[in-house]
Amino acid sequence: MDPNAGNYNVVEASFVAAGPTLDALPAPALPEIAFAGRSNVGKSSLLNMLLSRIKLVRTSSSPGCTRTLNLFHVKLASGLEMQVTDLPGYGYAKLSRSESKSFQAMVEGYLTRRPSLVALVILVDVRRGVEDEERQLVSYMEQPSVDRARKPVVIFVATKLDKLSRSEQKPALGRLEKAAGMKGILGVSAETGAGRDELWQKLERALVLV
Numbered sequence: 001m002d003p004n005a006g007n008y009n010v011v012e013a014s015f016v017a018a019g020p021t022l023d024a025l026p027a028p029a030l031p032e033i034a035f036a037g038r039s040n041v042g043k044s045s046l047l048n049m050l051l052s053r054i055k056l057v058r059t060s061s062s063p064g065c066t067r068t069l070n071l072f073h074v075k076l077a078s079g080l081e082m083q084v085t086d087l088p089g090y091g092y093a094k095l096s097r098s099e100s101k102s103f104q105a106m107v108e109g110y111l112t113r114r115p116s117l118v119a120l121v122i123l124v125d126v127r128r129g130v131e132d133e134e135r136q137l138v139s140y141m142e143q144p145s146v147d148r149a150r151k152p153v154v155i156f157v158a159t160k161l162d163k164l165s166r167s168e169q170k171p172a173l174g175r176l177e178k179a180a181g182m183k184g185i186l187g188v189s190a191e192t193g194a195g196r197d198e199l200w201q202k203l204e205r206a207l208v209l210v
């Protein structure tokens, strides 16, 4: 057996490109995993946590930080290689109507047409839960796409688990799953690293299906 199997140490993580539209991105080179969710939910922070890099991906305490499709190249100690995409968030009240429309078009275009997309991670705040926008994201992924052979895997994670006490965490996740009508939502925290290995396991499964 490969001694590095299941080793989620990140040996390489680098910025590849940022683009305002799908067509501005480099052609797909590797299987890709995207991170989507409400503005400020913690997408960019979760990426830094997963990649064990403090400041590779830009984060901010004010919503509307990520405004383009941002692509990174990642290699694990196991040899597994991929690209990850940090997406702009939605639901940011301070955006004008036209800005908000163009963000939506950017994300929708990427999600429905990127041929190399193998998994979409949808983030929801553990204190907020799954709302219409997240259901909309799932429906984008269900649309048949002429651009790819296989439907991407959708993985739900609940962020900022550290905002709840240990005793509150499990019941909160249970309530969230019940309200959303789905099972297996993974609690994560970019602050404490909670859920890192579990999320990598899910991502690895999606990547090796390719």
Ligand SMILES: Nc1nc2c(ncn2[C@@H]2O[C@H](COP(=O)(O)OP(=O)(O)OP(=O)(O)O)[C@@H](O)[C@H]2O)c(=O)[nH]1
Pocket: 037, 038, 039, 040, 041, 042, 043, 044, 045, 046, 058, 059, 060, 061, 062, 063, 064, 065, 066, 067, 087, 088, 089, 090, 159, 160, 161, 162, 163, 188, 189, 190, 191, 192
């Ligand atoms: N306590 C805590 N704070 C977090 C966590 N993840 C993110 N944050 C904070 O939440 C804020 C937003 O984080 P970002 O990672 O920039 O959020 P984003 O989803 O990328 O936001 P946009 O780029 O605007 O869409 C920052 O102040 C982070 O420090 C977490 O797990 N725990």
Ligand SMILES: [Mg+2]
Pocket: 043, 044, 045, 058, 059, 065, 066, 086, 087, 088, 089
């Ligand atoms: Mg961001």
